[in-house]
Amino acid sequence: MNIHDLIRELREDSGSKIVLLVADGLGGLPLEPGGKTELETARRPHLDRLAQEGTTGLSIPVFPGITPGSGPGHLALFGYEPLHYRIGRGILEALGINFEVGPRDVAVRGNFCTVDAAGRITDRRAGRPTTERCVAMCHKLRTIQVPGVEIFVEPVREHRFVVVFRGDDLGDGVNDTDPQALNVPPLPAKGADAASQRTAEFVNLFVAQAAKVLQDEAPTNQVTLRGFARHPKIASMQDVYGLRAAAIAVYPMYKGLARLVGMDVLDAGSSLSDQIVTLRKVWDKYDFFFLHYKYTDSTGEDGNFPAKVQMIERLDEAVPEIMALKPDVVIVTGDHSTPSKMKSHSWHPVPTLIWAKNARTDAVTEFTESACLRGGLGQFQAMHLMLLAMAHAGRLGKFGA
C-alpha cells in the first residue's frame, strides 16, 4: 500500500494550521574541521526556542549521499517520493512563470547565449542581459513559426526564458542543446525514441530560425535549450492530505513546484516581510502554508559564509511574526544543505524542527546541525516529514483497529 493511499484513508480535518518554513539549502559545513557551520554561527534565539519547545532531527532528502536539486528536495518535503516523481527543469520553469502546461506540451528552459560568426558559443549566459532585454528578445522569438507544432516563448529573467512545444505525440527524451562548454556550437537535439525524435526535429528547426531572428542582437544572438519535460501526473496536496495549501514563495522555481502539487500560489511580493504580510492576510483561508526562503541557498551557492549567517539571522527575526498567528504546527527545515564551503548543494542531512503541542520534547535546546543530531526525530527520510506534520496537527486518525 502506498503512503498517499494510507494518508487518504486516515486523514481527518482537525481545523489545525501547519506552517512549513523551508530555508533553502539550510544545512551547512564548518569552514575548518571542528569549526561551526553557518547555522551554528548565527544568532538564532527564536529558532532555538522552537527547537527547545519542539522536537528536532536531521532529514535525509533522498538517500544518504544523494545531493538533490530543488525539485526532488521540495517534492520530498511535500511528501512525494522524489525518485518516483521526476520533474524536468522545463516544467518547473514553466510553472514558475504561471504558464499552464497541458498534456500535449513539452516545456524547455531556454538560455540566451552569445555566439561568434562561426556559431560557436562565447558566453553561455549572453553577459547576463537585463530582464527587459530578455522580454524583448522573447518577442522576437515569438515570430518563429514551425509547421506542425505550436510554440510558446515566455521570458523568465536575465538570460532565461521558457519554450513550450505543443503538438500531438511529442516525447521529452531530448538532450540538452547547451554543450556546457565554450567555443563549440550548441548541440543538435536528438530524440531517444520516435515521439522524442519528433520533438527534436521541431526543436532544431526552432533553433535554426532563432539564429536568424537574433542575428543582429549580439550578445543575445543565439539560444540553448535544456530540461525537456512533459507535465508529470501527480496528485494534489488537497487530494492526498485534504489540506487547503498555499505557497508563499518569491522565486519562480518554488512557485512552480508548489503549483505542481496543487497549492494555491499567492502573490508573495519580493521579500520575507512581504511574505509574512501575505501569510497574515490569508491565514484564515488555508490549512497549510509553504513559506520558501531563498537566501540561505543563494549565499551558500556564492560561497559567502558570513552572508549565509546573516540570512539565517534575518530568518530568525521573522519567526515571532509567524508564531503570533498561533499556528498549531510549525516545521523549519531545508530542501537540502548548501554549505558555503562547497558553493553548491550537498547531500548532508538537513536540520529540522517540529514545533507542536504534542511534540515529544527532546534534550535539544539549539537549532543547529550538531544539536539536531541528538534530537527526537533522529535521522529520517524527508518524504516522511508530512506524515509527522499531519500527525502533530491532529489530522491523521488511527491505522487499524
Add this chain to the structure above:
Amino acid sequence: MNIHDLIRELREDSGSKIVLLVADGLGGLPLEPGGKTELETARRPHLDRLAQEGTTGLSIPVFPGITPGSGPGHLALFGYEPLHYRIGRGILEALGINFEVGPRDVAVRGNFCTVDAAGRITDRRAGRPTTERCVAMCHKLRTIQVPGVEIFVEPVREHRFVVVFRGDDLGDGVNDTDPQALNVPPLPAKGADAASQRTAEFVNLFVAQAAKVLQDEAPTNQVTLRGFARHPKIASMQDVYGLRAAAIAVYPMYKGLARLVGMDVLDAGSSLSDQIVTLRKVWDKYDFFFLHYKYTDSTGEDGNFPAKVQMIERLDEAVPEIMALKPDVVIVTGDHSTPSKMKSHSWHPVPTLIWAKNARTDAVTEFTESACLRGGLGQFQAMHLMLLAMAHAGRLGKFGA
C-alpha cells in the same frame, strides 16, 4: 526477497528462549514541555537494569507519524509488515473470544445501542450494559434466522459482541452500520462488490430482525455492526521462525492477534501474577513467549498519568520473576505509545530494550524515552524487532557465504 523467506532460509534451532514483554501503549509524553513522561517518572529499578545490561532504542510501529491500532502495532512486533497484513476488527474480536473463524466466514463486531421510537440512536453503547445482560441479549439474537446464511452471535463484554456470517461467496467490503453520530438511525449495509453485496443483504435482514427481537429490551434495543472482515492469509510464527510460540495475554484482542499468527494461546488468568504463573508452568514447552500487559495502555487512554506511572512500576516489579527463569533474550517494548496527555494511541516512537548475552551494550542505564533515544538500536522499524530477537537468540545463521 521478502524478510520471512530470508528468515526461513537462515533460521537455526539453538534451543534458546525468547520473552517478548509488550507493555501496551508504553510510550508517553510529559504533561508540560521539559517535564517527564510516565515512564520517566516511574520507579523502575529492574527495567533500568535490563536497559543497562542490554541495548535500547525507539521503535517506529508503522511509519513516522502513523498511529497504529492494536492490530498493526502487534503484527509489527511479531515481524509481520503491518501495511501488508491488514486485519479487520471483526476478525480480531472473533479470535479474541476463541471463535474459530473459517474460510467461509465474515466476522463483524457488534455493539448494542439504544434507539428511540423512530429508530434513531440515542446511545451508541446502550448505557454500557453489564456483561451478563450482553450475554442474555446475544441469546435473543441467536433466535434470528436468515435463509441462505448461517449466523453465529457471541458476547464479548458490556455492549460488545461478535457476529459471524457463514456462507458461500461472502465478501467483506461492507460499510460499518454505526453512523458514529446520535439522533440518526443505523446506516444500511452496502457491499462494495457482488460478494460483499451478498453479505450486506444478509446483514440488513439480520439487523431488521434484531430490532424486532430486542424491541422491548431498551436500552439494549438495537445493534450496530462494524469491521466486516474475512480471515486473512497469514503464515504462522512456527512456519516463519521455527519457534514454538505461546501467548500469555489476559485480554481477548491480544489473544486473538496471537492466535492469528499461530501462537498457542494459553490460559493466562486475569492478572500479571497469573500470567507469570502460567509462564513458569509452560517454560519448558515453548521457545517464544509473548506476554501482554494491558494496563499501561488503558491508564493512558483514561488520561490518568499517575495511574500509568503506577502500572509501569507494577510491571517493573514482575521483571525479576521473569529473569529467574533464565531466558536467553528478553525484549521489553510496546505496540505503540499512549500518552496520558492525549488520552489516545499516538505515533510517538516506543522505548524498547533487548537484553541478551550478546547485546552490544550502549551508554544507556535507564529505560526511558529520552535515554532510549541515545540507545544502540537507534530508531528502527518495529517489524525488524523479531530479526533482532532471533539474532540475539542465536537462531539466525549467516546470510551468504
